[in-house]
Amino acid sequence: MENYCNKYLLNLLQNKPVESIESKIKKSISRKKRGELLFPDDFRGLGSSEAVRLALHRLEKEGYVQRVAQGIYARPKKSKYAGEVLPTAEEIAMAIAKRDKIRLVPTGAYALSALGLSTQVPMKLVFLTDGAPREIKLGKRSIKLKKTTPKNLSAKGGISRLVIQALREIGKDRLTEEEEAKIMALLKKEDQKDLLHDIELAPVWIQKIMEKSLDNG
DNA sequence: TCTCTCGTGGACAGATCACT
DNA sequence: AGTGATCTGTCCACGAGAGA
Numbered sequence A: 001m002e003n004y005c006n007k008y009l010l011n012l013l014q015n016k017p018v019e020s021i022e023s024k025i026k027k028s029i030s031r032k033k034r035g036e037l038l039f040p041d042d043f044r045g046l047g048s049s050e051a052v053r054l055a056l057h058r059l060e061k062e063g064y065v066q067r068v069a070q071g072i073y074a075r076p077k078k079s080k081y082a083g084e085v086l087p088t089a090e091e092i093a094m095a096i097a098k099r100d101k102i103r104l105v106p107t108g109a110y111a112l113s114a115l116g117l118s119t120q121v122p123m124k125l126v127f128l129t130d131g132a133p134r135e136i137k138l139g140k141r142s143i144k145l146k147k148t149t150p151k152n153l154s155a156k157g158g159i160s161r162l163v164i165q166a167l168r169e170i171g172k173d174r175l176t177e178e179e180e181a182k183i184m185a186l187l188k189k190e191d192q193k194d195l196l197h198d199i200e201l202a203p204v205w206i207q208k209i210m211e212k213s214l215d216n217g
Numbered sequence B: 001t002c003t004c005t006c007g008t009g010g011a012c013a014g015a016t017c018a019c020t
Numbered sequence C: 001a002g003t004g005a006t007c008t009g010t011c012c013a014c015g016a017g018a019g020a
Helices: A002-013 A021-031 A040-046 A049-062 A089-100 A108-115 A158-170 A177-188 A192-199 A204-211
Strands: A066-069 A072-074 A077-079 A083-085 A104-107 A124-129 A134-138 A141-147
Touching: A021 A040, A021 A049, A040 A049, A049 A066, A049 A072, A066 A134, A072 A089, A089 A104, A089 A124, A089 A134, A089 A141, A104 A108, A104 A158, A108 A124, A108 A158, A108 A177, A158 A177, A158 A192, A158 A204, A177 A204, A192 A204
Parallel strands: A124 A141
Antiparallel strands: A066 A072, A077 A083, A104 A124, A134 A141
């Protein structure tokens, strides 16, 4: 309060209008794209953590932003057909990874759906991470982060990384011909250098499957 | 399991604004 | 000038999650 009063008096002396932290945050948010995720940390420089927190809380009450999870806010995108659209669970997971500087690799049923091997979109997105394991609830859906070894996260290729996790989920000797054909088609699109690098990280039975997609294989 | 940290919401206080 | 409404920020208690 003392700081606030001092600032207030200073502004009066300088004939400047007093700008609240809330309006500063609002301005800052208005400069961001709709659908972008907002973390209280993003506004740390604009005021005390308490003031930032309260400002976001009030902006949520006002309907200017929406809270998607603990400590995560977003300004919904506007869609002609669906009205206001909040970021997807995938986008939220990626934003959390960026904020916490951690790596995430989709795994389990979510890896299958990400590759198009399953049409079912799981309610629970499971990722392997080198950060702290935890579960983030987003309404009906949730994001589960499972701690893993650095080896499982060091795959370079976006597709091959998913393929390894999808094959783990399907299980040895349970891969159908149709699934294998789809995986081969996907791996053909992968960068050959990345693919070679990632094959070495996979279990032997997965290596054998992935090697079939190599040009000389 | 315990402790610490952080996010959340309510209560409250100081200041301005609007109205009489 | 007085008074109540409103705005803005702090304090505090509680709960959930993270780390030891």
